[in-house]
Amino acid sequence: MSKLIATRAIRGAHKLVARAERELKQAIEEKGPKTKVEFPNTAYYLPISYGILGFKIETLQGLVKLLEEAKRLLPLIPEEKLWLPYLGHTLDAGMATLFADEIIEAIKYTKNPLPYLPESQPRDGYLWLGAANDIILRERGIEFVDGTAPGFAACLGYCPTNEIAVKIARELQEKNLYVFMAAATEGKSIVHQLEEQGVQLGWETRLVPFGDDVTACIHSLGFATRVALSFGAVQPGDYQRVLRYNKNRVFAFVLALGPVDDEKHAQAAGAINYGFPTIADTDIDQILPTGICTYEHVVSPVEHDKIVAKAIEVRGLKIRISKVPIPVPFGPAFQGERVRKEDMYVELAGQKKPGFEFLTTKGLDEVEDGKIELIGPEINELEEGSQIPFALWVEVAGREMQPDFEPILERQIHDFINRAHGVFHMGQRDINWARISKEAKDKGFKFKHFGSILHAKLHEDYGKILDKVQIKIFTQEKDILDLIGLARQVYQQRDARLADMTDESVETFYSCTLCQSFAPNHVCIITPERSGLCGAYNWLDGKAAHRINPTGPNQPVKKESAIDTLKGQWQGVNEFVYLSSHKTFKIFNSYSLIEHPMTSCGCFECISCVLPSTNGIMTAYRNYTGMTPSGMKFSTLAGMVGGGVQTPGFIGHSKQYIGSKKFILAEGGAKRIVWMDKALKEEMKAMLCRISEREDIQNFFEMIADESVGVTEEEVLKYISKKNHPALSMPPLF
Numbered sequence: 001m002s003k004l005i006a007t008r009a010i011r012g013a014h015k016l017v018a019r020a021e022r023e024l025k026q027a028i029e030e031k032g033p034k035t036k037v038e039f040p041n042t043a044y045y046l047p048i049s050y051g052i053l054g055f056k057i058e059t060l061q062g063l064v065k066l067l068e069e070a071k072r073l074l075p076l077i078p079e080e081k082l083w084l085p086y087l088g089h090t091l092d093a094g095m096a097t098l099f100a101d102e103i104i105e106a107i108k109y110t111k112n113p114l115p116y117l118p119e120s121q122p123r124d125g126y127l128w129l130g131a132a133n134d135i136i137l138r139e140r141g142i143e144f145v146d147g148t149a150p151g152f153a154a155c156l157g158y159c160p161t162n163e164i165a166v167k168i169a170r171e172l173q174e175k176n177l178y179v180f181m182a183a184a185t186e187g188k189s190i191v192h193q194l195e196e197q198g199v200q201l202g203w204e205t206r207l208v209p210f211g212d213d214v215t216a217c218i219h220s221l222g223f224a225t226r227v228a229l230s231f232g233a234v235q236p237g238d239y240q241r242v243l244r245y246n247k248n249r250v251f252a253f254v255l256a257l258g259p260v261d262d263e264k265h266a267q268a269a270g271a272i273n274y275g276f277p278t279i280a281d282t283d284i285d286q287i288l289p290t291g292i293c294t295y296e297h298v299v300s301p302v303e304h305d306k307i308v309a310k311a312i313e314v315r316g317l318k319i320r321i322s323k324v325p326i327p328v329p330f331g332p333a334f335q336g337e338r339v340r341k342e343d344m345y346v347e348l349a350g351q352k353k354p355g356f357e358f359l360t361t362k363g364l365d366e367v368e369d370g371k372i373e374l375i376g377p378e379i380n381e382l383e384e385g386s387q388i389p390f391a392l393w394v395e396v397a398g399r400e401m402q403p404d405f406e407p408i409l410e411r412q413i414h415d416f417i418n419r420a421h422g423v424f425h426m427g428q429r430d431i432n433w434a435r436i437s438k439e440a441k442d443k444g445f446k447f448k449h450f451g452s453i454l455h456a457k458l459h460e461d462y463g464k465i466l467d468k469v470q471i472k473i474f475t476q477e478k479d480i481l482d483l484i485g486l487a488r489q490v491y492q493q494r495d496a497r498l499a500d501m502t503d504e505s506v507e508t509f510y511s512c513t514l515c516q517s518f519a520p521n522h523v524c525i526i527t528p529e530r531s532g533l534c535g536a537y538n539w540l541d542g543k544a545a546h547r548i549n550p551t552g553p554n555q556p557v558k559k560e561s562a563i564d565t566l567k568g569q570w571q572g573v574n575e576f577v578y579l580s581s582h583k584t585f586k587i588f589n590s591y592s593l594i595e596h597p598m599t600s601c602g603c604f605e606c607i608s609c610v611l612p613s614t615n616g617i618m619t620a621y622r623n624y625t626g627m628t629p630s631g632m633k634f635s636t637l638a639g640m641v642g643g644g645v646q647t648p649g650f651i652g653h654s655k656q657y658i659g660s661k662k663f664i665l666a667e668g669g670a671k672r673i674v675w676m677d678k679a680l681k682e683e684m685k686a687m688l689c690r691i692s693e694r695e696d697i698q699n700f701f702e703m704i705a706d707e708s709v710g711v712t713e714e715e716v717l718k719y720i721s722k723k724n725h726p727a728l729s730m731p732p733l734f
């Protein structure tokens with residue numbers, strides 16, 4: 001740590017302790033040692049000395065003992081050429097400062113007239129409120145406990161302009177933080193600036209002017225100490241628990257605005273004892289390594305338009321958005337709701353227009369929390385019944401965020417958006433599809449509200465790992481086509497991470513029941529060789545999702561004893577599926593399309609089904625709109641297979657699963673594929689060539705029919721007979 005900053009803090013502590021000694025001596029001489037000292041209407045005596053040391057100080061004489069403690073803690077001012085590990089000394093100097101502050105402030109309360117107003121807000125030009133009484137503590141302190149107010153910003157000094165002062169105060173208020181203000185610099189304070197701008201000050205508006213003296217900073221930490229004693233059941237004198245409670249429960253920080261002198265450095269050192277870091281707008285020395293505070297201890301210089309965001313980040317404060325700010329009702333009750341074509345105002349992406357959803361990690365400095373940009377027309381610029389391209393590009397940042405978590409967070413887009421009444425969402429990645437109802441549009445729902453939903457819900461559900469979220473919404477085809485390749489590259493990289501793992505190499509699979517919101521009995525069992533049927537979750541994602549949210553929809557599933565390795569049936573998996581499907585499915589075969597296959601929710605990328613006369617199967621991708629040889633279009637097939645039922649002869653699955661050695665293993669594997677829609681076949685060409693090699697089949701790719709060959713079983717049979725397709729010589733499917 002910087003010797004310079006330690007020196008300044010220690011020097012500041014020396015000055016304040018000397019001042020406390022001077023003023024105490026004078027007060028005792030003038031008023032006598034038995035003169036009563038107290039902060040108004042409190043049972044917590046002088047809260048710092050009571051909370052930290054257990055001292056019940058009631059007289060000027062009692063302050064002498066506190067002064068001795070302050071002097072005992074005071075370290076020597078570092079010598080010019082001597083290097084020492086300074087943090088411990090700086091912390092001691094900080095605590096000595098707090099004791100000195102409390103002595104000086106307590107003496108003020110012996111004066112007549114009182115230097116502070118007894119009310120909860122300024123009056124008649126008197127600005128300073130001093131220590132809060134116990135009524136205020138009870139009313140306001142509970143907010144620190146129930147999360148209504150996550151903490152406070154202790155603001156010292158002043159801003160370069162009144163406008164900046166107002167902007168910072170408003171930003172802090174918006175985050176539900178209290179703004180405790182003290183310590184004017186050369187007579188100038190943020191409090192004066194807010195007052196000049198007509199901003200209402202006081203406990204009611206959470207903008208609390210404690211005092212212009214630097215020692216009035218103590219009322220912030222005094223309040224925090226009383227919160228620990230009052231609501232944390234911490235015993236007076238148990239200083240470790242007082243400090244730990246504040247570090248873990250009260251999200252506070254110091255904003256040092258303008259010049260920072262030695263005494264203010266000393267206050268910052270005092271706050272660090274509580275785990276409260278200091279963020280400065282001027283270029284003071286920093287203390288960056290973590291230790292006492294959650295992250296850095298002192299960060300500077302930070303621009304005014306970034307200082308609140310930076311403080312929140314450094315303190316590790318998690319933003320909670322109590323209500324999703326959209327004009328339609330929002331909640332899990334609306335998740336199963338569909339928007340029928342006749343009720344729809346606009347359709348987004350789906351089979352007819354391109355689209356995708358993508359979530360990626362950025363650096364903390366690259367994300368502006370809550371920023372939502374719409375690139376392209378808004379809903380009110382579109383005609384009723386429009387079908388438009390649609391993409392959501394989400395950027396998140398957080399100290400605990402890891403790229404491994406991206407697919408999990410990305411997949412929540414589906415779940416979150418479906419909670420908005422009048423909004424229907426299906427699919428993920430580059431097969432997203434959504435509809436907005438006429439009713440939702442009439443109520444004022446806009447495309448930008450997708451951003452509001454994602455911002456609020458990602459913070460609420462994943463606040464542990466992320467600190468900032470910004471969203472771009474694209475509604476123009478050109479922009480979407482420019483970006484979709486990038487997103488697809490990342491999807492592929494995510495899928496490739498599992499390349500060498502097999503189902504035999506693990507003892508545990510992962511479940512996913514995220515889609516039970518609209519397919520109540522559906523359970524995906526995700527294995528290393530079979531991803532979730534939406535294609536968005538593979539085994540590693542399931543594992544990471546469980547790590548983020550141990551009680552969430554992704555649970556570990558112990559395989560236990562194998563019942564049938566060809567069909568992919570295990571005792572433990574059967575038991576898990578039975579319970580998770582609400583006792584609907586007793587038997588589950590992971591690798592069969594015919595016997596007790598996996599249920600399908602509706603989010604599958606592909607559907608495969610038996611074409612009986614060919615002794616093979618067909619596979620169609622969900623964007624294929626034409627007829628299939630099953631006699632049904634994809635949409636009809638999806639209606640039949642989806643909803644969370646086992647449909648023998650039909651399965652929904654991911655594209656990735658086609659290349660797996662476990663793809664319908666019970667029926668003989670991928671060499672059963674006799675028909676694929678052309679676009680899917682082309683996309684899967686490399687994978688099909690690998691299957692060809694693996695199964696030792698010459699030209700397997702060419703043997704598979706597509707819609708250009710025919711869309712009836714007869715046409716397919718004729719084609720594969722000509723090509724001598726291996727399915728024809730495999731054991732009968734039935």
Ligand code: SF4
Nearest residue numbers: 512514515524532534
């Ligand atoms: S399809 Fe399966 S893996 Fe994908 S979100 Fe739904 S339940 Fe989870």
